Amino acid sequence: MNARYDIAIIGTGPAGLEAAINAKIRNKNIIIFGSEDLSSKISKAAKVNNFLGLYNITGIQLKNSFAEHIAAMGIGIVNEKINNVYAMGDYFALMVNEKSYEAKAIILATGIEYTKPLIGEEEFLGKGVGYCATCDAPLYKGKTVVIVGYNKKSVEETNYVSELSEKTYFIPMYKGEYNLNQNVEIVNHKPLKIVGNDVVTKIILDQGEIVTDGVFMLRDSVSPSQLVPGIEIENGHIKVNRDMKTNIEGCYAAGDCTGTPYQYMKSAGEGLVAALSAVSYVDKLHDNK
Numbered sequence: 001m002n003a004r005y006d007i008a009i010i011g012t013g014p015a016g017l018e019a020a021i022n023a024k025i026r027n028k029n030i031i032i033f034g035s036e037d038l039s040s041k042i043s044k045a046a047k048v049n050n051f052l053g054l055y056n057i058t059g060i061q062l063k064n065s066f067a068e069h070i071a072a073m074g075i076g077i078v079n080e081k082i083n084n085v086y087a088m089g090d091y092f093a094l095m096v097n098e099k100s101y102e103a104k105a106i107i108l109a110t111g112i113e114y115t116k117p118l119i120g121e122e123e124f125l126g127k128g129v130g131y132c133a134t135c136d137a138p139l140y141k142g143k144t145v146v147i148v149g150y151n152k153k154s155v156e157e158t159n160y161v162s163e164l165s166e167k168t169y170f171i172p173m174y175k176g177e178y179n180l181n182q183n184v185e186i187v188n189h190k191p192l193k194i195v196g197n198d199v200v201t202k203i204i205l206d207q208g209e210i211v212t213d214g215v216f217m218l219r220d221s222v223s224p225s226q227l228v229p230g231i232e233i234e235n236g237h238i239k240v241n242r243d244m245k246t247n248i249e250g251c252y253a254a255g256d257c258t259g260t261p262y263q264y265m266k267s268a269g270e271g272l273v274a275a276l277s278a279v280s281y282v283d284k285l286h287d288n289k
Helices: 014-025 059-072 133-140 153-162 264-287
Strands: 004-010 030-033 084-087 092-096 099-108 144-149 167-172 184-186 191-196 200-205 209-211 214-218 251-253
Touching: 004 014, 004 092, 004 264, 014 030, 014 059, 014 264, 099 264, 133 144, 133 153, 133 214, 144 153, 144 209, 153 167, 153 184, 153 214, 200 214, 251 264
Parallel strands: 004 030, 004 099, 099 251, 144 167, 144 214, 167 184
Antiparallel strands: 084 092, 092 099, 191 200, 200 209
């Protein structure tokens, strides 16, 4: 049986980290998933002038301050990507490849998904389209697979798949070095559309097409509606009330994923509110037992 945490937090930007420190202060057993680099968007900021008390600092300096803060509080980051979250009644199951974690409450602080789904991507999800190549690779033994990679980790997953599949194509969506197995074919054309009948049959590119049995879309994060089935979305963002509560009991959201303005201070404030709400929810669960 899995250990059950009080609160699981997905995301390591200002919203997720602020949620983590406030839940920890209130003696909750927490787990936070994300990148040890915290937020790539913060690191890229040349100057930050609107974070109260920290005038005219660089994004790197702000990120380093965040890292020092959570380290001082003994908060470690689990560098694993959550593929799905399922509400199980009095707890949530958070799926990571072949294993899962359990938590009484969750806080979504996933940021904003800047890459829109391809045409046909959502239609064929589970019918040849997937988001975790290492999970589903055995389904494509001896078959053809296309992997659309948005980050360096997608290269590792591509190499794993190529050891099982008959033919593997890699479409890089970022510039860099691709340390791929020799049997992987790199395709430098933009993917436009995934098509098929009952299942995927091919992916259409800006030049040509590839006939394939499966397509993996390997992004940094999946959209909230794919991550948490049944969550209510409004204008492309997670719908929350002033307590950062979603339409799912025990599920809260904070930061850019809840809407504009996309500002660090707003995200941190929402992370605080989400943590207080989640702590209150967990305490009520305990009191009702």
